[in-house]
Amino acid sequence: MSNPLSDKYDSCLITERRDLASELWTIRVRPEAPFAFRPGQYATLGVDLDGRVLERPYSIVSAPEEAELEFFIEMIPGGALTPHLHRLGAGDHLLMRKRPKGIFLRQGLDPDRAHLFLATVTGIAPFASILRQLSRSFGQGGGPHRIMLVQGASYPHEFGYQQEMIDLETRLSGFRYVPTVSRPWDEPSWQGETGRAEDVLRKYSDEFGIGPRTGVVYLCGHPGMIATARAVMRRRGLDDSEILEEQYWPEGKAPTGAA
Secondary structure (H helix, E strand, C coil), rough: CCCCHHHEEEEEEEEEEEEEECEEEEEEEEEEECCCCCCCCEEEEEEEEEEEEEEEEECCCCCCCCCCCEEEEEEECCCCCCCHCCCCCCCEEEEEECCCCCCCCCCCCCCCCCEEEEEEEHHHHHHHHHHHHHHHHHHCCCCCEEEEEEEEEEEHHHHHHHHHHHHHHHHHEEEEEEECCCCCCCCCCCEEECCCCCHHHHHHHHEEEECCCEEEEEEEEEEHHHHHHHHHHCCCCCCCCHEEEEECCCCCCCCCCCC
């Protein structure tokens, strides 16, 4: 008789853990079997609690060609899964469903349009994946795509991939990264953009030439940000096909361990 867990899940070895703060960390895992995915998709991670698997979806940070999978995780107060994940470090194992899911970026990037990625904290994950893929595909100088990534956070330490994004700006000629902090009074040394991601969206969509039939906006992260940003872009004249989103939990519902 087959093991129901092994039929649905592979075991993954955690090879690396990097803590950004007590509630925010990244992990790299090595699945026991090949795991093919497209940039922008997510994997379902879980832990076995006496034969019952507690699981949640997490967007993949790594590019498809990387040997390991990378995830950016935030502790959810009172969450069901994240306290269990938070206890795990290099050398530990977790479970992962054998197939990826998600259609966030399945259409690819139209080289004839400008693309604006808007994220809050861990919402950078699918965008980091596609940017890594573009860097690998086109190398120094980048390809034909024009991309701006605006990432919002309360504090600078929450920008887990800031240096990588800055480095990508030098390698991908059409790429620009804009981190913005919503609590600058707590970080007097911060010299960058200030305000919530959705608050600066109009400014940077204007600057980047995002408009009806000229650009596409991609929203990933907090549902409040997504709702506000969508309304801003609809008023600008973009239709639903030009505003794509990946919510990490339904609007109005407090997360209980969801990524």
